[in-house]
Amino acid sequence: MMTTLSGTGSLIRLILRRDRIRIPVWILAIAATVVSSVASFPGIYADADDRQARAALMNNPATVALSGPGHGLDNYTFGAMTANELGGFTAVAFALMSILLVVRHTRAEEESGRAELIRAAVVGRHAAMTATLTVGLGTNLLLGGILALGLVSSPAQLGLAGSLLFAASMTAVGVVFTGMAAVTAQLMEHSRAATGLAAALLGLAFALRAAGDIGTGTLSWLSPIGWAQATRAYVDGRWWPLLPALGLTVVLVITAYVLRTRRDEGAGLVRAGLGRAEASGWLAGPIALAFRLQRGVLIGWMVAFVLFGLFIGSMADQAAAFVAENEMARRYFSRLGGSAAATETLLATYMSLMAMVGTGYALQATLLLRSEEASGRLEPLLGGAPLSRLRWASSHLVATLAGSVLVLGGAGLGAGVVYAGTTGEVVDAAAVLAGALTHLPALWVLAGFAVTLFGLAPAAIGLVWAALAGVVFLGMFGPLLQLPEWVSDLSPFAHTPQLPGAEFTAGPIIVLVALATALVLAGLTGFRRRDVR
Amino acid sequence: MTTAITVSGLEKHYGRTRALDGLDLSVRTGEVHGFLGPNGAGKTTTIRILLGLLRADAGTARLLDGDPWRDATSLHRRLAYVPGDVTLWPTLSGGEVIDLLGRLRGGIDPQRRAELLDRFDLDPRKRARTYSKGNRQKVGLVAALASDVELLVLDEPTSGLDPLMEETFRECIGEERRNGRTVLLSSHILAEVEALCDRVTIVRDGRTVESGTLAELRHLTRTSISAELSTAPTGLGELSGVHDLETDGTHVRCEVDTTALDGVLRHLSAAGVRNLTSQPPTLEELFLRHYEQDRSPSSGVRTGA
Numbered sequence: 001m002m003t004t005l006s007g008t009g010s011l012i013r014l015i016l017r018r019d020r021i022r023i024p025v026w027i028l029a030i031a032a033t034v035v036s037s038v039a040s041f042p043g044i045y046a047d048a049d050d051r052q053a054r055a056a057l058m059n060n061p062a063t064v065a066l067s068g069p070g071h072g073l074d075n076y077t078f079g080a081m082t083a084n085e086l087g088g089f090t091a092v093a094f095a096l097m098s099i100l101l102v103v104r105h106t107r108a109e110e111e112s113g114r115a116e117l118i119r120a121a122v123v124g125r126h127a128a129m130t131a132t133l134t135v136g137l138g139t140n141l142l143l144g145g146i147l148a149l150g151l152v153s154s155p156a157q158l159g160l161a162g163s164l165l166f167a168a169s170m171t172a173v174g175v176v177f178t179g180m181a182a183v184t185a186q187l188m189e190h191s192r193a194a195t196g197l198a199a200a201l202l203g204l205a206f207a208l209r210a211a212g213d214i215g216t217g218t219l220s221w222l223s224p225i226g227w228a229q230a231t232r233a234y235v236d237g238r239w240w241p242l243l244p245a246l247g248l249t250v251v252l253v254i255t256a257y258v259l260r261t262r263r264d265e266g267a268g269l270v271r272a273g274l275g276r277a278e279a280s281g282w283l284a285g286p287i288a289l290a291f292r293l294q295r296g297v298l299i300g301w302m303v304a305f306v307l308f309g310l311f312i313g314s315m316a317d318q319a320a321a322f323v324a325e326n327e328m329a330r331r332y333f334s335r336l337g338g339s340a341a342a343t344e345t346l347l348a349t350y351m352s353l354m355a356m357v358g359t360g361y362a363l364q365a366t367l368l369l370r371s372e373e374a375s376g377r378l379e380p381l382l383g384g385a386p387l388s389r390l391r392w393a394s395s396h397l398v399a400t401l402a403g404s405v406l407v408l409g410g411a412g413l414g415a416g417v418v419y420a421g422t423t424g425e426v427v428d429a430a431a432v433l434a435g436a437l438t439h440l441p442a443l444w445v446l447a448g449f450a451v452t453l454f455g456l457a458p459a460a461i462g463l464v465w466a467a468l469a470g471v472v473f474l475g476m477f478g479p480l481l482q483l484p485e486w487v488s489d490l491s492p493f494a495h496t497p498q499l500p501g502a503e504f505t506a507g508p509i510i511v512l513v514a515l516a517t518a519l520v521l522a523g524l525t526g527f528r529r530r531d532v533r
Numbered sequence: 534m535t536t537a538i539t540v541s542g543l544e545k546h547y548g549r550t551r552a553l554d555g556l557d558l559s560v561r562t563g564e565v566h567g568f569l570g571p572n573g574a575g576k577t578t579t580i581r582i583l584l585g586l587l588r589a590d591a592g593t594a595r596l597l598d599g600d601p602w603r604d605a606t607s608l609h610r611r612l613a614y615v616p617g618d619v620t621l622w623p624t625l626s627g628g629e630v631i632d633l634l635g636r637l638r639g640g641i642d643p644q645r646r647a648e649l650l651d652r653f654d655l656d657p658r659k660r661a662r663t664y665s666k667g668n669r670q671k672v673g674l675v676a677a678l679a680s681d682v683e684l685l686v687l688d689e690p691t692s693g694l695d696p697l698m699e700e701t702f703r704e705c706i707g708e709e710r711r712n713g714r715t716v717l718l719s720s721h722i723l724a725e726v727e728a729l730c731d732r733v734t735i736v737r738d739g740r741t742v743e744s745g746t747l748a749e750l751r752h753l754t755r756t757s758i759s760a761e762l763s764t765a766p767t768g769l770g771e772l773s774g775v776h777d778l779e780t781d782g783t784h785v786r787c788e789v790d791t792t793a794l795d796g797v798l799r800h801l802s803a804a805g806v807r808n809l810t811s812q813p814p815t816l817e818e819l820f821l822r823h824y825e826q827d828r829s830p831s832s833g834v835r836t837g838a
Contacts, residue, residue, distance in 0.1 A: 189662075190623070274658040275626025283629060284636040293622060376620040380673065383584035384614030384686075385637035388606040532586040 007123030011131035026097045027143045035150035041078045044482050051076040061319035062346035065210040072235035078156040079234025091225045094174030099198040102181035105132040108191035136178035144171035162234035169228035172245035176224040179252030186259035189268030286395035298403045301361040302410045309414025312350045316343040317422040344501035354411045355439030356472050361407050365400040366450040370461050412436025435499035441512035442492035448519030455526025535562045537715040543592035552578045554739035567730035568719040575739040576719045613677035617689035619669040621661035627672045628657030634676040649675040666693035685716045723816045754814040755788040763805030
């Protein structure tokens, strides 16, 4: 056993050296976001009445599905507010950090061929994974510790016991997904596929707890995020729901090691067969190539978004039932127009959220421009074929444009068809689909920003993910933190009419499309003038 | 005499690093031109400027009577390029990549494609991810050779090929030359350059240090002479152009400047030659002279167009 681990220490140091910027940035970004949000609570919700007014808003299915089961709503302390409204997304952030870290140092290394160089030295078969898991665990523990410390010392003066439990439950989600990514990295031959599968499982975990929290609560127990929220931190805290997280992590890690032993270096358990000897007739130009390269990513996003849409559509019905039964919710929504308004608000909220998440697809697709260039695959295309830079880049953008319509359209259609099935009104399907598609211009603005960076500052293109994180943050927590309007308005999604339910206005749509076009043109102009590198 | 490529005084900086420092290159239409130099000499940077991927900081570059940066697209219709490290899309098969690159250039001759796949012994059905270095290189070569173009730009195209495939490559380039194509061949394999190239350009530290036919370059260097004489020679060391003289009784070994060869041979025959071997400088020696860092990069004649 020991020989399969030799070299682990050196590899840990290598990972820390390579990630000496990345890991601290993740830790600081997550901890600072959560702690600064909590720190602003006392200023916004000065007394118990303000907090209870907020709690009343949290008691409807749209927010329950988005945040959590709502423990402690009857005595909505700063702590309860933290756990209920920030917990779910903090857990997702921990999990994303862990997934990216694990895949980056396992499958991505094998795929690039660098792992081969390492393995040929005195390094055991399991050293790379052990080193990665060690760093993953350490990063999660460090982030948890800093988070607990920050929460205790914030102006909201959260209790020590509650903060420790909250931070531990977030860490537990991170650790579970460290194990999850270790398994998907064994299954998939491609790092992108390994990340995608782990992220899909994270989405499933979120969906299970959303469905469970709206319904009877049973489904939430199938989700690591549900376990974290079941600790009822800051309310009547209990540690035992973290046991299943521990158990699942052990199972996942053992599975990963077993799978690692059974497969060849560089191979996945899902193996690709022979390809075509000749290209099919349609693979003849840059647009076809762009679609071909995006195919896997696009299909993955579409399947996920159609499934999410179906789930949201079916939830809308439950939400209507909930509003009909719940006195407080009924009073809240009667002002807006009854249970129909409740479901429409829920659908609109979700279409907006899905559009923000779906921007992830558009950015992934746009960033393909840069990865094609950096990998050297652009060279034979631009250097050896009569293909202009403009035509090559716009081909990728056309594919991205079409892909974004398909991804958001899939979500809108999925939700709309199910919703129309419950209301019996076909027109409702079209209304929900329109609600999804109205968000496209806002999505294009972010994709356009990516093109601008690609053309003018290709080395800094990763910034666009930070921009997306900021947009999601503004969309999710803007209302909770009562941010000034000009701050919330920085997000392009803040200007999109919230359909169905709200009034459609063309003005903001036109402005967003114009802005996206300008950003794309700036990027393409820059790309035409700079070196290919 | 028309030229396919004319480069003069080319400069390119990357921050403080000076990649090209006044490089000159002239390739005549219809010739196979060897482009030699140590690693980091600026060969690939030059090629990337010629392909319009990089913009030169100073100097001029003309390619097939066009501006490599401004007319990139129309020029690329008339050339094909093989990089030294062919990177492919991992999920596409080799056959798909060959067809894609061919179609981008306006179509590919299926018969020529099949013939080249057969000659290079390449399985087009395998996904690019599973190809070895040599097989990825073959994909690039087949895609380039199957296209009907005037100019082939090859940047260390045979790296990773086995000797048999290397031989096939030489045959193919020979055929291309007979068909009147121009080839710019950057290479480290001297035997390959010696066998294929009409003229060569040697660069170092971003500058051209030698350019000309192999015969012209040989003229600039020394021939090694080994002779068995009837009597011990005298005064040989005083002759100009004689270097590294070793005498062992009647046996003489020395290096002679090619220009001084005549005088030295007269001197030797005066002493009575019993046996004589003379070796013209190999390209290897030519090359090593320029690769050695401590030598000054002068003494070059520029026999451009």
